[in-house]
Amino acid sequence: MRGWGGMVVAVVLAAALIALSGMVDRADRARRGAAAREELLYYPSGVWVRQATLGYETAAADLAWLRGIQYYGEHRLSDQRYDMIGHVMNIVTDLDPRFTQPYVFGAFVMSQELGQPQRGLELMEKGMRANPEDWKLAFETGFLHYVGTHDHAAAARYFARASALPGHPEYAERFAAFAAQRAGDRDMAILLWKRVEATGNKYMQEVARRELRRLGDGAEG
Amino acid sequence: MRGVVAIAQNTVREVIRQRMVLVLALFGVGLVAASQVLSPLALGEGRKVVTDFGLAGSSLLATLLVVVLGSSLLHKELERRTIYAVMAKPIRRSEFLLGKFCGLWITAAALIAGMFAIVLGVVTVSYGETPWLVLGAMALTVLELGVITAIVVFFSSFTTPALTAFFAAATIVAGNFADDLLYFGSQGAAPWVARATEAVYWMLPHLTVFNARGAVVHGIAVAPERLAFAAAYGLLYLMALLIVAGAIFERREFR
Structure with a gap:
């Protein structure tokens, strides 16, 4: 009987944990959405980012690249606004100027999706100066x-x-x-x-x- | 010299006992998982991303190992009082310190070699191309670890494990900012400040000398003259540190 009691307590605790996790997730979802937008808005930029990576700038560039693609994918499925793409691709290329794909991808998105070819061309010029x-x-x-x-x-x-x-x-x-x-x-x-x-x-x-x-x-x- | 070798061998055994193989296994599993998860997300740049993460992860893990294990190596000998048994033998304190340094550096180098082998294997299997150029970056990382090991041994020769780890980490961070320090010192500061920052600039380890990870990932080989310069700089720097550490350790009172 004691064994059953322990099992019931375990099941109740597990159910409570799952229910609580669900509630926490729902409460967090709205905050996460806002935070994701802010995250890119305040994404660090400039030459100091490079120093702050302490010699791991190409790995940091990859992380920013993956985040940039995720940003593009998310907005492609929702509002089709890509206002921050230039900012993110600039950071990726500040961190790793030899990484050529972000120049091309960022320039294409700015030119063809945002209708701002001049901004895209500026990114390409930056790429050509570095490479x-x-x-x-x-x-x-x-x-x-x-x-x-x-x-x-x-x-x-x-x-x-x-x-x-x-x-x-x-x-x-x-x-x-x-x-x-x-x-x-x-x-x-x-x-x-x-x-x-x-x-x-x-x-x-x-x-x-x-x-x-x-x-x-x-x-x- | 035989004493140095014996202490180095003992240090290698001691560090290996700290589940280093487990670190390697976890690294391998992590890298394989990362290559599977990240490749489809990287829009055709999977090979670069996996190689980058592999090289950065290897270097970070080995640096952490040296700082964490190295900072307590000497202290353990003092705490367990095993150092008295060693000192009773015909061996100088500075030789004891050199043995500890060699043991830790050899272990860290072996760990780096293992992790780079895993990177080569994962990239070859996943993308059908072996990035042999990473071996140049590996040689430089081994030299960098020599300098970092010497920094850890230097601080551990006169302070506690916690402070050793803190000072070593601070020196590694400052070593990456050495150029900026010189730049700020030269921007209109008082002459004595400029001279002081310049002195600190020359004293700090210029760790950027040993970083070719970004270049090899883009197919740029490490030139032999760069390797030779890094080897000369690294060996001179670590020798200077070990001489000072040895002198301090000779005068240290054991309690």
Whole structure:
């Protein structure tokens, strides 16, 4: 009988703990939502962040990168507002200037989702200053000029710059020539977006498919 | 010299008894779990993220091990009074200290080698490419751990375990801010302040010399001249610290 009594007490305690956990979680949910927004608003920035990581700046950059993707994913599923994305990607790249993916991703989101290509281009310029030998950054900057600001002369300039850097693929030269000769061509934009669809990450692929649909390209899914 | 080797061997055994294998196993499991969880979230940057976390985790764990275990190594000998038995043998106190240093450094180096091997294995299996360049960062981390071990041994030669851990941690943090200290000292401060900050700047260990983790992750190899410079700087720094620590320990009164 004593054994049963102990079991009943254990079950009651476990049930109380589960119920309490549920209540605490519900109470915390609203606070967590607000805190997440504030967290990014007050996300540290500037060169001091780098010092504060005590030599572990690339691991800290990865954490900020993962948080930035999470932020993008959350807002993609809700209000589709990405106001803090530039701020977060700036921190990631302050911590790890050689990490090139955040420049491209942040610039694409600012250009295509926020409709602020100039901010995106500023991030790309920062990337090119830190990685002057990286052909991809020059190429993507040309791309953003082509589809974002529609400055085809600038696009041609950056494609040409990409085609002069080590490791560039043969299509960089082709795109430089296209952009220079046929500025404003819809076919060129479709070509560029198809390349993103084939090589970008899953979020960029979705943006590419949407842009391809907008351009009326029938080949995409 | 035989005495130094015997004390080093004994220190290695003593540290290994503190469940170092468990630390390695936990690190391996943690890294495998992290690679599985983080890879899909990193948008194609999983390899970089896992390598970064692996290198940072190895360095942090080994540093913690040196500070936590190292700060009580000498004190334990004093508390258990085993040091009297050692001192009865033909061995100098400074040799005893050197033996403790070597034992702790060798153990920390072995731990780092084990953890880097796990990083190499996990990245190879998960991404089909072995990041051999991390071996350059490993060599620098081993040198860094030598300097940190010397700092711990230096403080433990004259103070308590708690204060040793505190001073060692403070020195490691300050070592990462050495350049900023010099910068602030040069920004319009009184001449004596500028001179004092410059003196502290030169005394602090410049730990950034040993940090190539960020470079190797991006495929930049550690140049042989950088390795040679770090080795020269690290060995000179730790030797200077051990000489001072030895001199202090020779004069210390055991109670």
